[in-house]
Amino acid sequence: xxxxxxxxxxxxxxxxxxxxxxxxxxxxxxxxxxxxxxxxxxxxxxxxxxxxxxxxxxxxxxxxxxxxxxxxxxxxxxxxxxxxxxxxxxxxxxxxxxxxxxxxxxxxxxxxxxxxxxxxxxxxxxxxxxxxxxxxxxxxxxxxxxxxxxxxxxxxxxxxxxxxxxxxxxxxxxxxxxxxxxxxxxxxxxxxxxxxxxxxxxxxxxxxxxxxxxxxxxxxxxxxxxxxxxxxxxxxxxxxxxxxxxxxxxxxxxxxxxxxxxxxxxxxxxxxxxxxxxxxxxxxxxxxxxxxxxxxxxxxxxxxxxxxxxxxxxxxxxxxxxxxxxxxxxxxxxxxxxxxxxxxxxxxxxxxxxxxxxxxxxxxxxxxxxxxxxxxxxxxxxxxxxxxxxxxxxxx
Amino acid sequence: xxxxxxxxxxxxxxxxxxxxxxxxxxxxxxxxxxxxxxxxxxxxxxxxxxxxxxxxxxxxxxxxxxxxxxxxxxxxxxxxxxxxxxxxxxxxxxxxxxxxxxxxxxxxxxxxxxxxxxxxxxxxxxxxxxxxxxxxxxxxxxxxxxxxxxxxxxxxxxxxxxxxxxxxxxxxxxxxxxxxxxxxxxxxxxxxxxxxxxxxxxxxxxxxxxxxxxxxxxxxxxxxxxxxxxxxxxxxxxxxxxxxxxxxxxxxxxxxxxxxxxxxxxxxxxxxxxxxxxxxxxxxxxxxxxxxxxxxxxxxxxxxxxxxxxxxxxxxxxxxxxxxxxxxxxxxxxxxxxxxxxxxxxxxxxxxxxxxxxxxxxxxxxxxxxxxxxxxxxxxxxxxxxxxxxxxxxxx
Numbered sequence: 023x024x025x026x027x028x029x030x031x032x033x034x035x036x037x038x039x040x041x042x043x044x045x046x047x048x049x050x051x052x053x054x055x056x057x058x059x060x061x062x063x064x065x066x067x068x069x070x071x072x073x074x075x076x077x078x079x080x081x082x083x084x085x086x087x088x089x090x091x092x093x094x095x096x097x098x099x100x101x102x103x104x105x106x107x108x109x110x111x112x113x114x115x116x117x118x119x120x121x122x123x124x125x126x127x128x129x130x131x132x133x134x135x136x137x138x139x140x141x142x143x144x145x146x147x148x149x150x151x152x153x154x155x156x157x158x159x160x161x162x163x164x165x166x167x168x169x170x171x172x173x174x175x176x177x178x179x180x181x182x183x184x185x186x187x188x189x190x191x192x193x194x195x196x197x198x199x200x201x202x203x204x205x206x207x208x209x210x211x212x213x214x215x216x217x218x219x220x221x222x223x224x225x226x227x228x229x230x231x232x233x234x235x236x237x238x239x240x241x242x243x244x245x246x247x248x249x250x251x252x253x254x255x256x257x258x259x260x261x262x263x264x265x266x267x268x269x270x271x272x273x274x275x276x277x278x279x280x281x282x283x284x285x286x287x288x289x290x291x292x293x294x295x296x297x298x299x300x301x302x303x304x305x306x307x308x309x310x311x312x313x314x315x316x317x318x319x320x321x322x323x324x325x326x327x328x329x330x331x332x333x334x335x336x337x338x339x340x341x342x343x344x345x346x347x348x349x350x351x352x353x354x355x356x357x358x359x360x361x362x363x364x365x366x367x368x369x370x371x372x373x374x375x376x377x378x379x380x381x382x383x384x385x386x387x388x389x390x391x392x393x394x395x396x397x398x399x400x401x402x403x404x405x406x407x408x409x410x411x412x413x414x415x416x417x418x
Numbered sequence: 419x420x421x422x423x424x425x426x427x428x429x430x431x432x433x434x435x436x437x438x439x440x441x442x443x444x445x446x447x448x449x450x451x452x453x454x455x456x457x458x459x460x461x462x463x464x465x466x467x468x469x470x471x472x473x474x475x476x477x478x479x480x481x482x483x484x485x486x487x488x489x490x491x492x493x494x495x496x497x498x499x500x501x502x503x504x505x506x507x508x509x510x511x512x513x514x515x516x517x518x519x520x521x522x523x524x525x526x527x528x529x530x531x532x533x534x535x536x537x538x539x540x541x542x543x544x545x546x547x548x549x550x551x552x553x554x555x556x557x558x559x560x561x562x563x564x565x566x567x568x569x570x571x572x573x574x575x576x577x578x579x580x581x582x583x584x585x586x587x588x589x590x591x592x593x594x595x596x597x598x599x600x601x602x603x604x605x606x607x608x609x610x611x612x613x614x615x616x617x618x619x620x621x622x623x624x625x626x627x628x629x630x631x632x633x634x635x636x637x638x639x640x641x642x643x644x645x646x647x648x649x650x651x652x653x654x655x656x657x658x659x660x661x662x663x664x665x666x667x668x669x670x671x672x673x674x675x676x677x678x679x680x681x682x683x684x685x686x687x688x689x690x691x692x693x694x695x696x697x698x699x700x701x702x703x704x705x706x707x708x709x710x711x712x713x714x715x716x717x718x719x720x721x722x723x724x725x726x727x728x729x730x731x732x733x734x735x736x737x738x739x740x741x742x743x744x745x746x747x748x749x750x751x752x753x754x755x756x757x758x759x760x761x762x763x764x765x766x767x768x769x770x771x772x773x774x775x776x777x778x779x780x781x782x783x784x785x786x787x788x789x790x791x792x793x794x795x796x797x798x799x800x801x802x803x804x805x806x807x808x809x810x811x812x813x814x
Contacts (some may be wrong), residue, residue: 023644024614026676027529027583033679039484067479075690076472083463083660083694088435118514118662121684125550133423134530134552150683154521156530156552187423218420248419264479264689266514276422283429287546288517293660294471294690298479 031156034149037379040355044362045373053366056405058393059375061196061343065261065313067302074301075294086293088285090116090269094300098269101303105228107241107252109271115281116291116299120226120255120268121147127251127270128155130280131220137185138222141173143346143380143387145196145224160186161382166348166390169337170198172206175213188220188251189213194227194237197380197392198346199339201231204238211243220277221246226255226268227342229310232318235340247273258343260302261313265295317343320395320402327406328393331413343395346377346387350413354378354391357416365412372405372412427552430545433775436751440758441769449762452801454789455771457592457739461657461709463694470697471690482689484681486512486665490696494665497699501624503637503648505667511677512687512695516622516651516664517543523647523666524551526676527616533581534618537569539742539776539783541592541620556582557778562744562786565733566594568602571609584616584647585609590623590633593776593788594742595735597627600634607639616673617642622651622664623738625706628714631736643669654739656698657709661691713739716791716798723802724789727809739791742773742783746809750774750787753812761808768801768808 038060045055089095095111102109117123124147132138134156140148142161152159162177164170178189189210194201202210214221223240231237240250255268272278321339328336333350351357355376365371377390395402434456441451485491491507498505513519520543528534530552536544538557548555558573560566574585585606590597598606610617619636627633636646651664668674717735724732729746747753751772761767773786791798 024527024583024610024616024670026527026672027532031525031529033525033676033683035679036682039682062480064478066477072476072479080468081462082460083468083658084458085659118518118688119684122514125684129427129429129550131420131422133427136423147683147685150679154525154680154683155550187420214420220420262479263481264686266686266688274420280422280429283431283546284550286432286435287429287543287550288515288521289543290660290662292514292662292688292691294694295688298690 031153033153034146036150037146038375040379041358041362041373044359048362048371052369054370055362056370056372056397056401056408058397058405059373061258061394061396062263063258063261063343063396064398065316067261068305068309070304071260071262071298071302075298078294078297083293086290086296088290089114089282090291091296091300094296097300097303102271105239107239107271109241109273113271113273113278115270115278115285116296117268117270118291119257119266120224120253121151123253123268123270124148124151124224125154126281126284127222127253128152128157129284130277132157132187135185136187137183138188138190139178139181139186140190140382142382143197143377145192146379148190149382159382163383164198166337166346170195170200170346172202172209175209178213182217186217186219188222190222190224192224194230194341196227196342197344197375197377198337199342199344200337201235201237201341207238207240207243210240211246214249215246219249220251221249222251222253224253226253226258229259230314230317230343231341232314232321233340237341241271251277256299256302260305262298262302265298266292267295267299317395320399323399323402324393324395324406327403331406331410333413344392345395346390346392348390351389351416354389358391360416361412365415367408367411370404370408372408427549429549430542432546433542434771436775437754437758437769440755444758444767448765450766451758452766452768452793452797452804454793454801455769457654457790457792458659459654459657459739459792460794461712463657464698464701464705466700467656467658467694467698471694474690474693479689482686482692484686485510485678486687487692487696490692493696493699498667501635503635503667505637505669509667509669509674511666511674511681512692513664513666514687515653515662516620516649517547519649519664519666520544520547520620521550522677522680523618523649524548524553525680526673528553528583531581532583533579534584534586535574535577535582536586536778538778539593539773541588542775544586545778555778559779560594562733562742566591566596566742568598568605571605574609578613582613582615584618586618586620588620590626590737592623592738593740593771593773594733595738595740596733597631597633597737603634603636603639606636607642610645611642615645616647617645618647618649620649622649622654625655626710626713626739627737628710628717629736633737637667647673652695652698656701658694658698661694662688663691663695713791716795719795719798720789720791720802723799727802727806729809740788741791742786742788744786747785747812750785754787756812757808761811763804763807766800766804768804
């Protein structure tokens, strides 16, 4: 029987998926589960996006341009200009989700064995894309106590080696909800200039900033045009996770022409989803105002509720729709399993993502969980009640 | 300015794309081009597939299961059973095109630096997926004179090293149109059993077999269930290249559970396209009968026409919709460029794919081109006239 090599380069399992078998068993027992573990919004997809697909007149569903529809790239560039991101269609490659944009980026700038520095905790699938590409993730620790602010630049500099090709950030952050300030982005700009590194910014939550905070894109910083690569996606912006449309953007021609070879090898991004994504750009501002209002209110409800529970601490999120909470438990993964296997409040329970899986450093964040506030407020309130009761019973 | 490492591991340029700038320049000059260079069929997508997307009732376009809709996998398994491929839903992962199925396969079975043996000439994007994955392609030569039949097993055995993880075939073949016989598939089964290798079969052209020839799937061979991995796609079968839906199939649980980690990292395949692909399975047999009849007739027209041109030889294709032709020129790439830059017959010209790009061995197939018969017969006939006139002028 043939053996796989090192089980696919020891591809890590997603921490969000680890608990799925426990959840499935709980559902079989008739348990109702409030899912705080994944970033699947319940917000309606803009009607214009869905209508465009229904109205599309297609006879032959053919390959599109490997970089995506020209018309879509043009309109997308106009959208970015409103966000102080000055790009034109040739600086954009439409990808199959932000996932593929990350794969193209790692493949284009890194040789096998090269290193990318990422502040941890970070979106766990970065591990997966790095493993696929044969790239090594080097974590730099951001702290719960600082609300997951940017680690001091000296900490980054300690980690730079001849193999370091890039710093990768997620802004606003998944799983932290942290939104980097203009000063922090400027600090990153200086270090990448000094060491001739790329700065890759996953900005898929750009539009989700609260309390009037402003998002600063890595693409808006003068002087690092050749270093900056932006990752984007329609998944969260328009609640279109199932479209699988993302984007890679850079003014660096060498990077983009290399990425195009990866894009051409896989032929094209999905056609129906490009139609939907192009139409989504006509979504009126009111849609976003309502969505941000909704998330902002959910965030306040969640954070306030968590802070009221004995022994629970929260790193107050300023963006995206996640937060990291510290729980009065030793092993949050064990607690999360127990919630699904053994606990119920009137036959209901909750599912959370143990945060250790978002850290690259072993034995870190063991008492933390990531909570996504993608549920309606009444459900968030109920989930908080369940968490409170569960912590009481678990400790006892 | 930051430098990319070895330009993205020396990601090769697709030989099909190399000539695109020349074609664009020709179009600017007002030239009409018959495109024989790419496998984009002009056949209509089944109406049921397109209607299903129009009729889908979606409010939130959410992530699907990372392995694809369960309902689709179930129906697909039933479809495969009709083709003597005995799989069930847990043996299938729905992917974003056959491209992603190949990436998952290489990532799952190979560590960085491992080797995959591929009969050449082969689908050029295999190079791209291998480069992305840090895997080395080892070519074994199949010969024009033999119609690109399977090379002798002894030739494969010469190339097996401790790093060899798999043999990869495309059946029926792109770019050769060759359809492996049951005996050849059996020979492959024996060598992979003997050396404990995987056999990866790209069977995306399965349904396109002519002159009553029967396709033998690697999945139908008893005794190599743990070695066999099938790659599939809806792109050609239903003329749905723009859907970007493929599939990876294997009875080997270790392979599939590793591939699932890659699938989970990229979250899910596109939703709209899965809806279309599931509905496409209801396409009546008459659709295929007509399509095969059409391709068969185009094939006959093309092959007959090519054989009539002085100095042109064809490896008669039995499947897919490509053939390799030898031309009476020294450098088919130069000829292909010249066709676009300098030649015209009543302001029309043709675009062909130089075959050297489908060989991994340098300086091979220099006088060969790949011709795709994806055009209507009247256009194929005109393309043949143009080729004949062009060869006369080019030699002169």
